[in-house]
Amino acid sequence: MAQDAAQxxxxxxxxxxxxxxxxxxxxxxxxxxxxxFASAFLSELFGEKRIKMSTMRIGSSPLYFLxxxxxxxxxxxxxxxxxxxxxxxLLKEKKYLKDSELEPAIRVALRAxxxxxxxxxxNEEIYWRFLxxxxxxxxxxxxxxxxxxxxxxxxxxxxxxxxxxHKEKKASKxxxxxxxxxxxxxxxxxxxxxxxxxxxxxxxxxxxGIESVNKDSLMFRIKEDGxxxxxxxxxxxxxxxxxxINAYKKSKEMNLSYQILSLGEPSKKLSxxxxxxxxxxxxxxxx
Numbered sequence: 001m002a003q004d005a006a007q008x009x010x011x012x013x014x015x016x017x018x019x020x021x022x023x024x025x026x027x028x029x030x031x032x033x034x035x036x037f038a039s040a041f042l043s044e045l046f047g048e049k050r051i052k053m054s055t056m057r058i059g060s061s062p063l064y065f066l067x068x069x070x071x072x073x074x075x076x077x078x079x080x081x082x083x084x085x086x087x088x089x090l091l092k093e094k095k096y097l098k099d100s101e102l103e104p105a106i107r108v109a110l111r112a113x114x115x116x117x118x119x120x121x122x123n124e125e126i127y128w129r130f131l132x133x134x135x136x137x138x139x140x141x142x143x144x145x146x147x148x149x150x151x152x153x154x155x156x157x158x159x160x161x162x163x164x165x166h167k168e169k170k171a172s173k174x175x176x177x178x179x180x181x182x183x184x185x186x187x188x189x190x191x192x193x194x195x196x197x198x199x200x201x202x203x204x205x206x207x208x209g210i211e212s213v214n215k216d217s218l219m220f221r222i223k224e225d226g227x228x229x230x231x232x233x234x235x236x237x238x239x240x241x242x243x244x245i246n247a248y249k250k251s252k253e254m255n256l257s258y259q260i261l262s263l264g265e266p267s268k269k270l271s272x273x274x275x276x277x278x279x280x281x282x283x284x285x286x287x
Contacts, residue, residue: 008031008033009041009044009045009050011030012027012042012045012051013045013066015027015030016064016065016066017066020069021063021065021069021072021075021076022064023061023062023063023064024042024064025038027064045064050066051065051066052065052066052067052069054073054076055113056076056079056113056115057079058079063076070115073115073131074116074131077116080113083105083106084109084112084113086106086109087109087113087117088113088116088117090106091110091116091117091128092116094130095130095133095137095201096130096133096138096141097110097128098125099126099127115131116130116131117129117130118130118131120135122142140207141197144193144207144210147210148193192235193213193218196218196220196233196261199261200220200222200231205222205223205224206222206223207220207221207222208221208222208228209221216235217233218232218235219231219232219233219250220233228256229256229257229258229259230247230251230254230256230257231258231261233261233262234261234262234263235263236264237263238266239270241270241273244260247260
């Protein structure tokens with residue numbers, strides 16, 4: 001009987017390897033056991049830590065699966081309750097969420113969807129990361145944000161220590177307006193940075209270095225398909241031939257191929273010029 005039990009357990013493990021997460025009734029059908037016995041064997045395997053059990057329920061039953069099959073639980077997200085589904089979709093889209101910035105209902109829901117929402121702390125603040133978002137990815141995101149904050153802080157400090165030689169009301173007002181405008185630009189820079197970072201992340205492009213950050217453009221070193229490249233992102237809808245030349249000069253200096261991003265489509269004239277340059281062999285001089 002002991003041997004029979006061991007064989008049944010091995011068969012259950014084999015079924016999980018083949019099918020991924022299942023509920024007890026599926027195991028019962030595959031092994032010709034009653035649901036009661038199938039559940040008992042699953043419980044034993046869970047107790048032996050050979051398999052895992054979901055917090056989510058399909059009807060009244062949990063899902064059982066092998067370690068490493070956690071991403072397959074996404075196929076069953078339709079069984080989440082309304083607010084839990086909202087929290088699931090929000091976390092999946094954003095990759096991570098800061099607990100203190102969420103509405104109470106979403107905070108409660110995140111604590112209920114333990115299969116998908118993984119808690120962690122950063123600077124004593126509670127955050128949640130999505131099941132398939134790795135700790136390394138989160139670390140890289142936070143490091144990039146911190147780097148940008150430091151850049152912005154340096155700009156603000158320059159303004160704060162700038163000497164005000166005339167104390168007249170008019171001069172003071174101009175200085176305050178300049179400071180306010182600079183802070184607004186820095187906030188806009190931050191939004192543009194996050195927009196570009198999100199765009200690259202969606203395309204599975206890894207940022208390996210930041211060359212420059214300012215209100216008009218960003219320069220990144222990236223790795224795509226194993227190749228290191230330069231990306232120049234312009235914070236405007238229309239780029240000019242000067243923008244392309246500047247990007248080319250920087251890429252030549254770094255000995256990298258380069259790509260350009262902007263907030264809009266290039267003009268037809270510029271697109272035609274780029275296409276023409278691709279087919280140009282040389283420009284010769286007639287003696």
